[in-house]
Amino acid sequence: MAYADQYIDKLRKSGIRPTKQRIKICEVLFDAEKTFHFTIKELVRIIENQANMKVSLATVYNTVHAFMKKGYLKEIPLNASQSYYDTNVTHHHHFFDEDENKLIDIHQDDVGEVIIKRTIPGKKIRSVEVIAKIVSDNQSQK
Amino acid sequence: MAYADQYIDKLRKSGIRPTKQRIKICEVLFDAEKTFHFTIKELVRIIENQANMKVSLATVYNTVHAFMKKGYLKEIPLNASQSYYDTNVTHHHHFFDEDENKLIDIHQDDVGEVIIKRTIPGKKIRSVEVIAKIVSDNQSQK
DNA sequence: TAGTAAATTATATTTATTCTAAACTGTTGA
DNA sequence: TCAACAGTTTAGAATAAATATAATTTACTA
Ligand SMILES: [Mn+2]
Ligand SMILES: [Mn+2]
Ligand SMILES: [Zn+2]
Ligand SMILES: [Zn+2]
Numbered sequence: 467m468a469y470a471d472q473y474i475d476k477l478r479k480s481g482i483r484p485t486k487q488r489i490k491i492c493e494v495l496f497d498a499e500k501t502f503h504f505t506i507k508e509l510v511r512i513i514e515n516q517a518n519m520k521v522s523l524a525t526v527y528n529t530v531h532a533f534m535k536k537g538y539l540k541e542i543p544l545n546a547s548q549s550y551y552d553t554n555v556t557h558h559h560h561f562f563d564e565d566e567n568k569l570i571d572i573h574q575d576d577v578g579e580v581i582i583k584r585t586i587p588g589k590k591i592r593s594v595e596v597i598a599k600i601v602s603d604n605q606s607q608k
Numbered sequence: 609m610a611y612a613d614q615y616i617d618k619l620r621k622s623g624i625r626p627t628k629q630r631i632k633i634c635e636v637l638f639d640a641e642k643t644f645h646f647t648i649k650e651l652v653r654i655i656e657n658q659a660n661m662k663v664s665l666a667t668v669y670n671t672v673h674a675f676m677k678k679g680y681l682k683e684i685p686l687n688a689s690q691s692y693y694d695t696n697v698t699h700h701h702h703f704f705d706e707d708e709n710k711l712i713d714i715h716q717d718d719v720g721e722v723i724i725k726r727t728i729p730g731k732k733i734r735s736v737e738v739i740a741k742i743v744s745d746n747q748s749q750k
Numbered sequence: 751t752a753g754t755a756a757a758t759t760a761t762a763t764t765t766a767t768t769c770t771a772a773a774c775t776g777t778t779g780a
Numbered sequence: 781t782c783a784a785c786a787g788t789t790t791a792g793a794a795t796a797a798a799t800a801t802a803a804t805t806t807a808c809t810a
Contacts, residue, residue: 483756483757483806483807483808484807485756485757485758485806485807486806487757487758488757506797506798507797521758521759522758522759522760523759523760523798524758524759524760524761524799524800525757525758525759527797527798527799528757528758541688543685543686543687543688543739544685545685545688546683546685546687546688546690546691546766546767547688547766547767547796547797548688548796548797548798549688549797549798559724561728561731561733563728563731564734570728572724572726573726576724576725576726577722577723577724577725578720578721578722578723578724578725579720580719580720580722580738581719581720582701582714582718582719582720582738582740583718583719583720584714584715584718586703586705586712586742588744588745589703589705589742589743589744589745590742590743590744590745591703591740591741591742592706592741592742592743593740593741594738594739594740594741595738595739595740595741596722596724596736596737596738597736597737597739598724598733598735598736598737599733599734599735599736599737600728600731600732600733600734601731601732601734602730602731602732603730603731603732624787625775625776625777625786625787625788626776627775627776627787627788627789628775629788629789630788647766648766648767649766663789663790664789664790664791665767665790665791666768666769666789666790666791666792667788667789667790669766669767669768670788670789688797688798689765689766689797689798690765690766690767691766691767751809751810752809752810753808753809753810754807754808754809754810755806755807755808755809756805756806756807756808757804757805757806757807758803758804758805758806759802759803759804759805760801760802760803760804761800761801761802761803762799762800762801762802763798763799763800763801764797764798764799764800765796765797765798765799766795766796766797766798767794767795767796767797768793768794768795768796769792769793769794769795770790770791770792770793770794771790771791771792771793772789772790772791773788773789773790773791774787774788774789774790775786775787775788775789776785776786776787776788777784777785777786777787778782778783778784778785778786779782779783779784780781780782780783780784
């Protein structure tokens with residue numbers, strides 16, 4: 467609850483009304499110090515359990531989309547079956563743990579510059595993202 | 609039709625029965641000299657128009673999945689709303705043209721080595737893929 | 751605090767994908 | 781050659797993520 471006022475400000479400044487649903491979603495998403503990667507289903511579950519509040523699925527979708535439009539969340543294309551969202555909106559890369567189906571941030575500084583020696587006429591590059599898929603390294607389960 | 613026998617062989621050797629639907633799908637996918645990126649919907653449309661044949665949606669899905677399992681196709685995660693598939697199964701990267709919603713191959717040699725200065729204990733990297741989103745470069749529409 | 755626009759919600763709809771089960775086809779061995 | 785059978789195709793049903801709808805509720809403002 468400590469940050470609720472801060473979120474109310476943030477929402478107001480963004481031209482989004484600070485409803486109790488949106489404040490709760492902010493708390494779930496942004497209280498954590500670390501980057502938070504989630505699917506809609508996971509977010510709903512967290513709100514219901516950890517936050518002990520019922521928010522309709524439609525509102526969760528609406529809020530996530532509103533936050534994306536404001537630049538507070540980013541969608542990560544990973545998997546055709548459902549979208550992943552990311553509270554880290556800086557330019558960065560990812561490991562995707564195929565065992566756990568979890569994203570892990572790779573800070574931009576931890577990836578050497580990605581040099582693309584090819585251009586498409588009339589097009590410019592808008593973003594470059596690296597996804598490294600990882601799996602358990604069962605070399606010698608001693 | 610020139611390649612039909614070749615596809616019949618390929619399918620037989622893969623332990624997949626060469627049915628007329630599968631041969632037609634092979635022709636659409638593999639006759640082209642260039643890499644072919646497609647969605648299921650696009651593939652169905654091509655089969656019906658260009659190839660002038662009716663193949664059920666279920667068969668198209670089944671065949672694409674069968675070909676993926678055999679390593680003849682690769683799924684490209686791009687967009688949560690539908691899957692993209694790729695006839696280029698070598699290790700390579702992509703431009704994604706956001707204007708046209710089209711993938712463009714970037715040969716592995718056209719991307720400098722991607723150096724990830726970070727490891728996750730107990731995990732090993734299975735693949736590293738780069739996606740560069742591109743848009744029209746309307747710098748001076750003269 | 752009333753009026754209004756914005757937001758929430760339950761519910762319906764859409765759409766990609768998968769499943770089902772009946773009909774059909776390719777293969778094989780007698 | 782062809783019967784038998786497993787594998788395949790198919791229409792249609794089911795599933796599930798995402799979006800739309802429209803009535804109710806809430807937040808803001810005057
Ligand atoms: Mn899928
Ligand atoms: Mn979306
Ligand atoms: Zn991230
Ligand atoms: Zn490709």
